[in-house]
Amino acid sequence: MSAALDDGDRLESIRMIRDSAAAVVPPGGELRRVRELRWQEPGFDRGVLRQMGEMGWIGLRVPEAQGGAGLGLGELCALAEELGAGLVPEPLIPCALSAALLAAAGDAEHLPALLAGERVALTAWQERADTLEAPGAPDAPRRFLPMAAGAELFLLPVREGGRLALYAQPAAGADLATERTQDGGHYGTLRPDLGGASKLAEDVGAALEAALDEAALATAAYLLGGMERAFAMTLDYLKTRQQFGRIIGTFQALQHRAADLKMQIALTRASVEAAAAALDAGAAGDARRAAVSRAKARAAEAAMLVQRQCIQLHGGIGYTDQYDVGLYLRKAMVLANQYGSAALHRRRFMASAPEGEE
């Protein structure tokens, strides 16, 4: 596991992950593939997902003994950040969440195909908007399943007594409705059918909590990548666009705006990296919750600020569909509240980080 690596090896491992992301994120921020997949079903490329499987990304956090790469959150966040910069639509974070649950359940039936990117398994845990709680009501519709039309399998947490059992329901024949999302993807609503499902584990409550935290943190990292990229595009524009016979980047009002955005991005990076390091060092329970919530609250709010301002600083061209900066705003609209809104994470932070403690 990552903790066994010394610092130098660790940095090298993170650098390698970043470099390997270039396999699915074209250099120079080319987004043609992303545009072509918008509002199609399933909205991602199965070939690319398999490629992600081959590179070990889906099982990045899964122990090596179970077929994963056994790497840490430092690596996962670095990868998510690179994918965010390229607006990669394949549902890596939801698949990684499912992989964590299957691994915790000791499953050997579904996990290998999921890790290989051959089959998509989505965890249908959510019953209402803006929550990190999985009530597990057996017949409650499960909401907000990202890219659900591409799933082969749904994992259903179901409350049984004091425990949260895990069932697997095949997607074929499932009662699933989809709604389009701003980023070109979609959310599914699944009406569970336990009759056609098989039980995988008696209690995944703690594993699900931990997996949702990791998904929230990876989402923060994805948002960070998007911010960095949209901000870089905006800086380029400020350095080239001319009005009043001058480069607009010479106007002090815009210089200060850009400086303000840079500070929010720096805070987001610091927060995400600190959380990843804390979790890799073994933070659990309240310590884990506090670190993750801090990062996700910051990333959600900073991403919306940065993306809104990137449109503003572009003027009219920023409000067109053909110009890429708008795609980053749309992605942030979807991810800012996924795995908990900024407000939810602020509340959770206050509840899990008593004042005056480190």
Next chain:
Amino acid sequence: MDAIAIPPPEQLDSLDDEHFRQVVREFLRQNYPEHLRNPPHRLHWHECKEWYHRLAEKGWLCPGWPKEHGGLGLSPIKQIILTEEYERHGVARTPDHGIVMLGPLVIRYGTEEQKRRFLPKILSGEHIWCQGYSEPNAGSDLAALRTEAVLEGDHYVVNGQKIWTTLATDANWIFLLVRTDKQAKKQEGISFLLVDMTTPGITVRPIINLEMHDEFCEVFFDNVRVPKENLVGQPNRGWDMAKALLGFERIFIGAPRQSAYALSRLRLLAERVGVWEDEAFQDRYARLRLDLEDLKALYGVYVAKLRRGEALGPDVSMLKVIQTELFQRITDTMLEIAGENAGLMDPMEGNRDLNIGGLFIQARPATIYGGSNEIQRNILSKNVLGLPG
């Protein structure tokens, strides 16, 4: 209860305000097409012309124009009431550049002949106008525009390109700022020209905006011949008139309309997602509501000036900034409380009143068009506050 009678248009201004409000409600109840309430995006002409023509028929099209030119001549307070009731009812915006911008300009600067030619056709809905100012390299720096008009005999020959022209696909007339003197200082060689969009040589190409809607356009001019009597005011004096018109545009954008609409939707959403009773939310909502009330009061001050026939000063920029940024803060708040629903492409639960992402996106360009808010702040700091630079 007795049905409320709707008096003829010329009497509307003399009703007491509360009575007027009831009349507007009744008017909308009787006349506004049900299927056009709260449309998810800006309507094209073919979608809203039924309503436009009905307004025209009833004489209600131009609330702010003086009565002698066919308007309702409404007091500032009544204009605000009208706006409020339109918002409450979910009345769609029509292509209104003729009503809001060109009409007032012609009334102020046009010849008697131009008033006779153009005003009745705005009132009848025969002429739908669009605004051709911005160019690819002349946005904030509008005076850098290069589309030129060269006088040849009785015609101006126009060549060049406009961009971001809202609803140019729907309009049959366009008002243009064109360069008529390339030698003069850049503000002094610009003229104001009215152009029939069916003239040969004009090409309109729609641009898809962030709402995924074909609302604005590029408009190309290739040797377009325009009768010289279509020039408004003096040749090369178009800039001053355009600046006066920007005042009208700013007060129009500064009207509490968008913010009032958005705030009412924020409330519906808060109730729907269950945060309405939340104390922290109540405080945020109270702030936004107070901002809206104070914006309405400030708007009233400017409308009153207009009614007294006073010119709007550069300080009207405040109104534009305050309104558009309030509109944005309200829609930002919608996103923040909506959870995953914030990311939906279409209205939540198929309910047009819960068009969360759509409204948020619509609020984005409000700080860009009509002179960006950065430009408004430059105007405020230089021309109102007298700061050097």
